[in-house]
Amino acid sequence: MEDAGPASFFQATTRAFGATIAGRWERPDLVAALCAQAFDSFEKNVTLQSEGAPAIACKGECAACCRLRVVATAPEIFLLARFVDANTQAFAARNVRLAERISDTAQAIGNLGEAERMAARRYCPLIENDLCLAYRLRPLACRGHAALDREACVSAAEGGGEEPAVSTPHLVVRSLVQNAMLNAVRQARLAWGLYELTQGLRIACGSSGLLDAWLRGGDPLAPATIPDFDLAEAASLFDAIAHA
Template sequence: MNPSSDHGAEAFFRDLRRAFERTLGVTSTHADVTQPADASLVQAVMIQAWDSFEGNVAIQSEGQPPIACHKGCPSCCTLRVTALAPEVFMVAAYLRTTAQALESHGIDLIGQLRANDAATRGLDELERVALRRRCAFIKQGVCLIHRVRPLACRGHASHDKRACVEAAAGRVDEVPFSGPHRMVRMLVQSALQAGLRRRGLDWGAYELNHALVLALDDGTAQASWLSGADPLAAAAVDREFREAMAAGFDAAGS
């Protein structure tokens, strides 16, 4: 993929969309004919998305300034995070799996998540930044869900730690973010959304905190989503954009 070429980006999108469709079980290139969905799709498609992001961002970042992001630097972790349904279900499963072990160390991630959701629900991006409330999953500067963090987090990388700290404190507005990280994240996420749409699954973006609370409170949420429903609808953030996005997917997908 050539980041300076629209043709290269479109070709990457089409190839990755087709790869996601194969993983998701879309069996026809001309119609949305699919095989029954099961829970294994969530993990399979997210591992594919993460691998695609990491591999391609490494290639596209060659010759770029080094990334300043590192363990113990959560400066950007007050931003609103959006995620797709498979990302939400992966994080929810991880929280359920690790909750007991973390509680034995005095860490209640799910409780903190609920507190953050109560404080941030309904806020837009600017309001969320102004609140300066730290992500529920950061403890002593470390992201405790780093292994399953959403693409939005993976694609948000900076070349300047000091600028991030100043921005988090509200003293500057500009941060030198990595263009390759943003571009690859956008292309991988869009290809995944296009694949989910072809699969007949809800493909929109959700505010992470509230979507996670919904998924954790409803033990049937993942199964419901796999059947074509939208159990996370109350956390959706992109309803007004979906028609235009779908048209863009169709135009780029041939």
């Protein structure tokens, strides 16, 4: 991205995701490979774009923003669901019952909009003692929300003060990488919407066959689709950028 504009970066990243989908279509590591590619692209490019920008306050030990609504792509949700299922017994031994937390949170606030979700002041079910249990696998939406002032972020989370300033490079790179993945998934004729994280996890955790259904062109996560993401508008924008 350092030597290319946003449109060129979007086009190149879409092609890279498309190559991964084509090359791993029938392999069990497709979802993990797509997410690893997305996270790596984000981290490398946000580092480049943040040179000279104000330092971020987020270091991974604060959960103030983890009461925001999180939207994620299908691969990100399938990856996290696999993590939850694989670690259910280990977490239960520590009295952390993730599946129950996810279900309770999804039922309580999964349908709320961003403002209502923040006002509810309920943490993401993956948070334990202010730490994310799946930090290395956190979605692009979480990676792209980086506050510049921790005190302001905590104050806003508690209902006081204005919305804290966040890093522009993080927001921009997150958007470009996420949209490039969505576009590649769309071009592969797979369901490519954005989903509310807790609802998506409630559907995907402990449910065998959902990934296969998605790879056959179905949308098993459809009940978790966020209503304010317009597929037709996004597709039109992606096509316009592709031909820029």
